[in-house]
Amino acid sequence: MTGRAPLRAGVVGLGVGRGHMRAYSELDGVELVALAGQEPDQLAGLGADFGVRRLYPDWATMIADGDLDVISVATPTALHAPIAVAALNAGIHVLSEKPMAESLASARSMAEAARSNDRVLDISFNQRQRGAVRAMRELITSGQLGELYYAKAGWLRRQGIPSLGSWFTRSTLAGGGTMMDIGVHMLDMALHLLDEPAVHSASAAGYAVFGPRGRGGMAGRARPVADPDGRVAFEVEDLSTAFLRLSGGATLLLEASWAQWIPHDQCYVTVYGTEGGASYEWGGPPNAPYQRLNVWTEVDGTPAVLQPLVPENGGIRATVGNFLAKVRSGTSGDHWGEEALRRAAVVEAIYASAAEGAEVSLD
Ligand SMILES: NC(=O)c1ccc[n+]([C@@H]2O[C@H](COP(=O)([O-])OP(=O)(O)OC[C@H]3O[C@@H](n4cnc5c(N)ncnc54)[C@H](O)[C@@H]3O)[C@@H](O)[C@H]2O)c1
Structure with missing residues (x-):
């Protein structure tokens, strides 16, 4: 990168x-100049579009x-990892999709x-x-909820295994x-809201209930991808639940499902502090989506429920914008993927705990 020339992105x-x-x-300040992908028609179409x-x-x-x-x-x-390492070795800054x-x-x-x-x-x-996560973060950092000691976060789908038999299920x-x-999104959200506590241990369980029976596939996705012998590979879990012990004695209850007998998709992140609680929930059936942010507190000694105005969602655009700001800041030393690496360590401990049937220490 030289001077103020636009960054060249692939x-x-x-x-x-x-x-x-x-x-x-x-x-x-950035120019999209290169695309790579293994679907030739889509690649040509996206090249023309952009x-x-x-x-x-x-x-x-x-x-x-x-x-x-x-x-x-x-x-x-x-x-x-192979792509990121090759790019970093070639001097290119990298924004990788989650999970790390x-x-x-x-x-x-x-x-x-x-x-x-x-x-x-x-x-x-x-x-x-x-936007609601950003609003919650401001409430927390301004001290309005006091000291946080317990949190719950989950992303539960009624029927949402991404393409049964695709790479997602191998x-x-x-x-x-x-x-x-x-x-991992909910883990990230919760640890971000809790101000990056250390995670000391994980106690977890995983279940594969729908996928192995060819059920629970996401509506609208490609039909199940089968091996030549007709077998649909499902080698992972479709429900995971974990209890995490955090620094300072706080705890986090985390759950995620691709398929589960629930009324509709539902996501939530809830934090409980010494002076108040806050919960952001979203989900619902396609024809009745909802999202709500509630803060449970007191106003002049009277129990109150506040519903803060929520800024717009930032999405991938905000993520890319933040990444570019880090690149331009010239302080890459603060941005070597350490925060995401901590999430990866927790995820690995969750899988280890589920496999062993016992609490696993991260210390
Ligand atoms: N942050 C989010 O909201 C979000 C949403 C969906 C997926 N993801 C993550 O993004 C990643 C991709 O998921 P997806 O749903 O887009 O998967 P996908 O299967 O739809 O797309 C994968 C792409 O990778 C390309 N690819 C594979 N091998 C390649 C190679 N050797 N060279 C060039 N391109 C190659 C394929 O051609 C395809 O275009 C995953 O890690 C997933 O977890 C993140």
Whole structure:
């Protein structure tokens, strides 16, 4: 990067990667110049939509061609580390989709490459960019809820296994199921709201109830992807529940499901403090979505429920904007993926605890 020339951005992956493409093409000071993905028709279409001429069927060629300042990695999770490490070694700043990687060892290799090359490594936890989460964070940092000592967070789907038999449901490609996929967003949100406490231990359980029976697939997604012998691979969990002990004696109850017998999809993050509680809930059936932020407190000694006005959701655009701000700040030393690495360590402990049937220490 020289002077004020626009940053030159590339995106790998044509699924959620489209959100990154849109952000790079809309934000100031950055130019989307390269795309990579393995669906030729979609790649050509997106190239035309975004006015991008450098199109690659494989990420390695895109990086080898050089001339990129930043890339977004939005591929199956097991490819995050190889792509991020190669890009960081080539001097490119990296925004990777969540979860950071399929294993803690891979996540560590990413953070180490960011550190040794002194480049920004950021992970796209876009759910924390919801307006209500930002409002809750302000309530907490201003001290209105007092000291937080207990929190609950969950993302529960009634029927939402992403493409049964796709890479999402294969352990080597995804690293895990619903906790790895959507639970990690709620873990990130809760730890962010709680001001980054250390996580001392995890006690967890995982269940595979719907997927192995070919049930619980997300409506509207491609039909189940089967092996040549007709078998639909489901090697991960579709429900995960975890109890985490945090620094200062606080605790966090976390749950995530891709499929569960519940009335409709529901998400929540609730924090309880010495002076008040706050809960953000959203979900609902497609024809009746809801979201509400409630604060339980007292006004002049009278019990009260407050409903703060909520700023707009920031989404992937805000995530990309924050990443670019870190790149431009020139202080990559603060942004070597350490925060996301802590999430990866917790996720690994959750899976270890579920496998062992016992509490696992992170200390
Ligand atoms: N933050 C969010 O809201 C969010 C939402 C969905 C998915 N994700 C994450 O984003 C990642 C991608 O998920 P998705 O739903 O977009 O998956 P997807 O299967 O829809 O897309 C994966 C893309 O990766 C591309 N790809 C695979 N191998 C490649 C290679 N060698 N070179 C170039 N491209 C290659 C594929 O061609 C495809 O375009 C996952 O890690 C997932 O957890 C995040």
